[in-house]
Amino acid sequence: MKKNGAHNQYFFGMTNAGMEETMESNVISNVFGTKVFNDEVMQEYLPKKTYQALKKTIENGEELTPEMANVVAHGMKEWALSNGATHYTHWFQPMTGVTAEKHDSFISAESDSRAVLEFNGKELIKGEPDASSFPSGGLRATFEARGYTAWDCTSPTFLREDAIGVTLCIPTAFCSYTGEALDKKTPLLRSMEAISKQAVRILKLLGKTDVTNVSCSVGPEQEYFLVDRNKFLQRKDLIFTGRTLFGAMPPKGQELDDHYFGSIRERQASFMNELNIELWKLGILSKTQHNEVAPAQHEMAPIYDSANIATDHNQLVMETMKKVARRHGLECLLHEKPFAGVNGSGKHNNWSIVTNNGENLLSPGSAPHNNTQFLLFLAAVIAAVDEHAALLRMSASNPGNDHRLGADEAPPAIISIFLGEQLEDIVEQIIETGTATHSLKGGKMDIGVSSIPPVKKDATDRNRTSPFAFTGNKFEFRMLGSSMSIADANTVLNAAVADVLEKMAEELETALDVNEAAEKLIQKTLKEHRKIIFNGNGYSDEWVAEAEQRGLPNVRTMVDATSSLTDPKTVTMFENQNVFSKTELESRAEINYEAYAKAINIEAKAMIDMATKQYIPSVIKYTTSLAESINSIQKACPEADISVQTSILKQCSSLLASTREALIALREINEKAGAIEEAKTQAEFYRDQVFPAMNKLRAPIDELEMLVDKEDWPVPSYGDMLFEV
Numbered sequence: 154m155k156k157n158g159a160h161n162q163y164f165f166g167m168t169n170a171g172m173e174e175t176m177e178s179n180v181i182s183n184v185f186g187t188k189v190f191n192d193e194v195m196q197e198y199l200p201k202k203t204y205q206a207l208k209k210t211i212e213n214g215e216e217l218t219p220e221m222a223n224v225v226a227h228g229m230k231e232w233a234l235s236n237g238a239t240h241y242t243h244w245f246q247p248m249t250g251v252t253a254e255k256h257d258s259f260i261s262a263e264s265d266s267r268a269v270l271e272f273n274g275k276e277l278i279k280g281e282p283d284a285s286s287f288p289s290g291g292l293r294a295t296f297e298a299r300g301y302t303a304w305d306c307t308s309p310t311f312l313r314e315d316a317i318g319v320t321l322c323i324p325t326a327f328c329s330y331t332g333e334a335l336d337k338k339t340p341l342l343r344s345m346e347a348i349s350k351q352a353v354r355i356l357k358l359l360g361k362t363d364v365t366n367v368s369c370s371v372g373p374e375q376e377y378f379l380v381d382r383n384k385f386l387q388r389k390d391l392i393f394t395g396r397t398l399f400g401a402m403p404p405k406g407q408e409l410d411d412h413y414f415g416s417i418r419e420r421q422a423s424f425m426n427e428l429n430i431e432l433w434k435l436g437i438l439s440k441t442q443h444n445e446v447a448p449a450q451h452e453m454a455p456i457y458d459s460a461n462i463a464t465d466h467n468q469l470v471m472e473t474m475k476k477v478a479r480r481h482g483l484e485c486l487l488h489e490k491p492f493a494g495v496n497g498s499g500k501h502n503n504w505s506i507v508t509n510n511g512e513n514l515l516s517p518g519s520a521p522h523n524n525t526q527f528l529l530f531l532a533a534v535i536a537a538v539d540e541h542a543a544l545l546r547m548s549a550s551n552p553g554n555d556h557r558l559g560a561d562e563a564p565p566a567i568i569s570i571f572l573g574e575q576l577e578d579i580v581e582q583i584i585e586t587g588t589a590t591h592s593l594k595g596g597k598m599d600i601g602v603s604s605i606p607p608v609k610k611d612a613t614d615r616n617r618t619s620p621f622a623f624t625g626n627k628f629e630f631r632m633l634g635s636s637m638s639i640a641d642a643n644t645v646l647n648a649a650v651a652d653v654l655e656k657m658a659e660e661l662e663t664a665l666d667v668n669e670a671a672e673k674l675i676q677k678t679l680k681e682h683r684k685i686i687f688n689g690n691g692y693s694d695e696w697v698a699e700a701e702q703r704g705l706p707n708v709r710t711m712v713d714a715t716s717s718l719t720d721p722k723t724v725t726m727f728e729n730q731n732v733f734s735k736t737e738l739e740s741r742a743e744i745n746y747e748a749y750a751k752a753i754n755i756e757a758k759a760m761i762d763m764a765t766k767q768y769i770p771s772v773i774k775y776t777t778s779l780a781e782s783i784n785s786i787q788k789a790c791p792e793a794d795i796s797v798q799t800s801i802l803k804q805c806s807s808l809l810a811s812t813r814e815a816l817i818a819l820r821e822i823n824e825k826a827g828a829i830e831e832a833k834t835q836a837e838f839y840r841d842q843v844f845p846a847m848n849k850l851r852a853p854i855d856e857l858e859m860l861v862d863k864e865d866w867p868v869p870s871y872g873d874m875l876f877e878v
């Protein structure tokens with residue numbers, strides 16, 4: 154049962170739906186967490202004392218002694234070896250946004266030339282990958298390439314099984330010789346400590362003295378496309394950049410909305426089945442799956458977990474999707490906009506704050522209007538999002554997401570908060586009178602069919618156009634791009650909210666009557682930040698105008714957004730919360746500019762390559778054969794009407810000339826861009842000069858695609874890729 158193949162057979166071979174359900178739960182319980190060094194395994198492989206010490210480290214951050222670390226390492230090694238592992242790796246998340254690892258085998262040579270398998274505490278706790286080629290934004294001079302990985306025991310160690318064999322993966326933080334963060338995990342962990350500290354402080358003031366720790370729960374919904382791998386391999390743009398740089402729209406797009414929540418086709422279904430099993434093995438609670446708006450687009454959501462684990466898991470989800478897709482002859486596209494004109498992919502980051510007693514601080518309860526604790530935390534989130542709107546937008550920026558944010562599909566580039574009718578009403582009451590006296594109730598929904606029992610309505614409808622929406626007992630930040638790490642967004646959220654909570658705590662600590670002071674503080678905060686609350690249609694033009702009047706930032710591109718990283722307001726907030734130093738922020742801004750420039754440069758080069766070697770030769774071939782056919786028709790039958798052929802020939806030749814012109818222009822401007830030294834100037838140049846030149850090259854080629862014989866077209870079309878999966 155533990156073998157993959159056996160599972161598939163077992164899993165797919167069933168027909169009876171009822172039976173499938175019971176079997177499925179069996180599959181889940183049989184495989185769940187089998188590749189994770191989880192609590193159960195720890196108890197089995199570690200002496201009781203060591204287990205208890207490790208638990209204390211995980212739960213309360215208490216230091217693990219070197220002796221204990223040695224014992225843990227030994228237990229981990231035994232478990233890994235018994236599962237066939239040959240290597241271990243420190244698994245980390247450098248600022249590239251994807252994960253990195255360096256594999257070491259357990260082998261150490263003994264004098265009598267026998268292989269001895271070794272793994273000690275030192276190797277578990279610290280690693281020293283040659284870090285010079287990871288982006289550091291000038292934090293480490295290249296000659297001084299020391300970077301360390303440090304074990305993060307709060308995220309479970311796991312086994313990865315692939316062509317290399319079985320590898321023990323140890324989640325780690327990655328920092329420089331001088332302790333600066335070189336990764337996405339370190340700041341996230343720091344931000345979690347910050348918000349915990351301040352939330353505990355507030356709760357203590359409100360009388361909840363038994364809360365010692367508060368953690369952020371995160372559930373990321375992951376969108377992706379699945380395309381046929383053979384077709385994918387014929388598209389250099391997809392291979393090199395993750396998105397199509399050319400391509401005419403198919404006759405049928407997503408107009409019919411028939412894909413959304415549609416039944417899942419066989420091939421994708423078998424992919425999803427295997428994906429689920431692989432994720433369950435890794436202890437990832439893969440929960441929902443459905444088709445998305447665009448053809449060939451899907452979504453998967455796990456059950457939420459603590460922000461750190463959710464971040465690690467989301468990286469594993471993306472990796473696993475890619476890997477499993479290939480086993481099914483598919484390619485998983487995680488890019489934010491793989492196909493122009495077709496809905497892109499995002500990631501919804503569901504976020505809430507929960508105490509160590511399991512209380513969700515964003516849960517409104519049955520009478521939110523007099524739930525001071527809830528209202529205080531709600532006000533804190535509203536204030537934090539308003540204060541740091543531009544920074545939050547930054548945390549959802551990458552080159553791919555520039556194609557979505559502010560365009561007509563996903564949330565606009567303007568940050569606003571949707572609270573829903575019930576909370577908005579309470580907020581209004583508080584702002585007007587200082588206290589709220591009632592909460593709107595949901596009531597019953599009348600479907601108008603007497604045989605359908607009455608359905609209880611939520612107090613609030615959904616709003617799909619809001620970038621930051623309250624959804625019952627959590628906020629859903631919907632701006633993230635599908636390929637991004639969720640670490641940045643959660644780091645910003647945690648730190649910004651912690652900063653507001655700190656100021657609130659300071660104020661409340663000096664108050665004579667905490668409850669009275671809290672009510673005043675809630676009113677003051679809501680008044681000050683009500684401008685960020687918007688319940689209407691976020692996609693409308695009126696909103697863009699109104700948001701401008703309200704003074705809300707509308708940051709259109711990643712390059713513009715990046716300056717918020719070094720804004721004095723950001724620096725103060727992050728330094729105050731010990732999440733980032735000014736130097737770290739400056740380095741991250743630098744990395745952003747570089748990443749943007751690199752991404753556009755690769756896209757431009759891929760376009761130049763495809764136009765030169767694929768499109769232009771194909772069109773020449775087609776026009777030549779067209780000309781030859783015109784000649785032979787004329788020869789055979791001088792009076793035949795050849796106006797259609799000549800007109801196509803003329804059109805193609807003229808578009809071919811435009812193509813060549815645009816190609817030369819793109820080549821020139823891209824070379825110029827490459828010569829610019831200063832990172833920000835260079836990024837701006839890529840955005841303002843190179844990017845438009847790319848669009849100019851795309852236009853005639855997409856037009857040609859509609860004219861040239863399909864047989865002669867060098868790459869699969871949008872239609873081929875989106876509808877023939």
Ligand code: ADP
Nearest residue numbers: 370371372373454455456457503504505626627
């Ligand atoms: P949707 O209707 O938007 O798909 P769901 O209720 O299915 O929303 O949840 C989407 C995601 O939100 C899931 O990953 C879920 O686990 C997560 N989620 C639910 N409750 C919370 C919470 N309190 N904190 C964080 N994430 C949550």
Ligand code: MG
Nearest residue numbers: 374501503629
């Ligand atoms: Mg959602």
